[in-house]
Amino acid sequence: MSSERNETILSNARVVLHDRVIERGWVAIGGGVIAEVGEGDAPERGEDMGGDLVMPGLIELHTDHLEAHYVPRPKVYWDPVAAVVSYDGQLATSGITTVLDSLRLWSEEGVEDVDGQANVLAKAISSARDANLLRADHFLHLRCEIPTPRVVEEAQELIERPDIRLMSLMDHTPGQRQFRDEGKLRDYYRGKSGGLTDAQLDVMFAQRLDYQKKYAAKNMREIVALAHSHNVPLASHDDTTEENVGEAIRDRVSVAEFPTTMEAARGLHQAGVRVLMGAPNVVRGGSHSGNIAAVDLAREGLLDIMSSDYVPSSLLMAAMQLPKHAPVIDLAAAVRTVTKTAAEAVGLSDRGEIVAGKRADVIRVHMARDIPIVRSVWREGIRVA
Known part of the structure; x- marks a missing residue:
C-alpha cells in the first residue's frame, strides 16, 4: 500500500x-x-x-439512443438539453461511464425520425457538459450516410469539435449490406415511421438508388479524407462481401460495425480491424435483420467489441451472458469487449x-x-x- x-x-x-x-x-x-x-x-x-x-466502467462506441429521448413520439421534440440529461442518466445507471453519442448526418423526406439534427444535439451535449450536468464522459460519433447530398457539408460543420472520436461510413441503399433483403428494409420502415405504404416506400427506395449513383463515390472519398486529415478513427458499417472488406481496409478503418456475414467478419479481423457487434444481438440470440449472430462470431474468435446500439442496459447483460454462449470466452475476456478493447479502438488509453x-x-x-x-x-x- x-x-x-x-x-x-x-x-x-x-x-x-x-x-x-x-x-x-x-x-x-x-x-x-x-x-x-x-x-x-x-x-x-x-x-x-x-x-x-x-x-471497469463500460465504454459505448455506438448508440443512437439519444434520439429516442429527443423525439419520444413522432413530431414531438423534447428540450434537447433535458433530453441529453435524461439519456445520460440512463447510460450511467446501465454502467456506462464513457459514451460516443452517435449523431446521424443525413436527412430523408417522408420519414418521421430524427434527421438533420446533429448540430442541435451536439450543441445540447456541449451545454449539458459545460453546466456539469452529465454523469458519463461524452464524445461524439458521426454516422455519415455516404449517398446523401449534404453529408460532406454536415461533417465539415462538426469536424473541428475536439470531442469527435469516431466517424462511420454508412450506406443503407436497398438491396445491399444490412438490407440485402429489401423486404426486411420495408418491415423496418413500416415499424419505425408509423406505417409508410408500399407506394411511399417505392418512391423512397428509388430516390436512395438515385442518390447512391450520384453521390456515393465522391462523398466516400471526401469523408475518408476529412477523417484522416483530422486524425479521427473511421468505422465501416454492415460489411457483407469481400469487396466491402477490401474497401474498409483501403480506407484504413479501425472498427467494423455489425458485419453481416462470417466471411466479412473473418476478413476484417484478420486484417487487424476490430469487429463490433450489437449487444442486443447477443441478448436476443440473433440479429433482428436476419444477419450473422454475434455469438457465432464470438465462438470463432472474431468478436472484439460490443455496443448497446438501441438498448443501453444490453451492454452489461451481453458481457455477462457471452461466456455461456461461447465457452472459449471467460468473464475477463467478455468484459474487455465492452471496456478495454473499445477504449483502445478510439484512442482512449487512460481508461x-x-x-x-x-x-x-x-x-x-x-x-x-x-x-x-x-x-x-x-x-x-x-x-x-
Whole structure:
C-alpha cells in the first residue's frame, strides 16, 4: 500500500481485471485514478462490496439512443438539453461511464425520425457538459450516410469539435449490406415511421438508388479524407462481401460495425480491424435483420467489441451472458469487449481496465438470477450513480 492517503477502498469484491478475475480482492482509488489493486483482505477498512463484481466502467462506441429521448413520439421534440440529461442518466445507471453519442448526418423526406439534427444535439451535449450536468464522459460519433447530398457539408460543420472520436461510413441503399433483403428494409420502415405504404416506400427506395449513383463515390472519398486529415478513427458499417472488406481496409478503418456475414467478419479481423457487434444481438440470440449472430462470431474468435446500439442496459447483460454462449470466452475476456478493447479502438488509453494509474471509472455489479444489477458507479473516483 502506498503512503498516499486513498479516498476510497472497495473491499470484499470480485475484481475483474483485463486478463483474469480476482475472486476476493480490493481496489483503492485516489486522486481520480486507480491507486492499487490487491487480493484478499484490504489493508485498510473500506466500503464492503459484499462479494459483488467490481469492474471497469463500460465504454459505448455506438448508440443512437439519444434520439429516442429527443423525439419520444413522432413530431414531438423534447428540450434537447433535458433530453441529453435524461439519456445520460440512463447510460450511467446501465454502467456506462464513457459514451460516443452517435449523431446521424443525413436527412430523408417522408420519414418521421430524427434527421438533420446533429448540430442541435451536439450543441445540447456541449451545454449539458459545460453546466456539469452529465454523469458519463461524452464524445461524439458521426454516422455519415455516404449517398446523401449534404453529408460532406454536415461533417465539415462538426469536424473541428475536439470531442469527435469516431466517424462511420454508412450506406443503407436497398438491396445491399444490412438490407440485402429489401423486404426486411420495408418491415423496418413500416415499424419505425408509423406505417409508410408500399407506394411511399417505392418512391423512397428509388430516390436512395438515385442518390447512391450520384453521390456515393465522391462523398466516400471526401469523408475518408476529412477523417484522416483530422486524425479521427473511421468505422465501416454492415460489411457483407469481400469487396466491402477490401474497401474498409483501403480506407484504413479501425472498427467494423455489425458485419453481416462470417466471411466479412473473418476478413476484417484478420486484417487487424476490430469487429463490433450489437449487444442486443447477443441478448436476443440473433440479429433482428436476419444477419450473422454475434455469438457465432464470438465462438470463432472474431468478436472484439460490443455496443448497446438501441438498448443501453444490453451492454452489461451481453458481457455477462457471452461466456455461456461461447465457452472459449471467460468473464475477463467478455468484459474487455465492452471496456478495454473499445477504449483502445478510439484512442482512449487512460481508461477501460482496473490497473494502477488508469482513470477510476468503476462499477459495482450484483448478479440476481443471472441478471446484472448496477449498484454503484464511480467516474474518476466520484460516485455518480
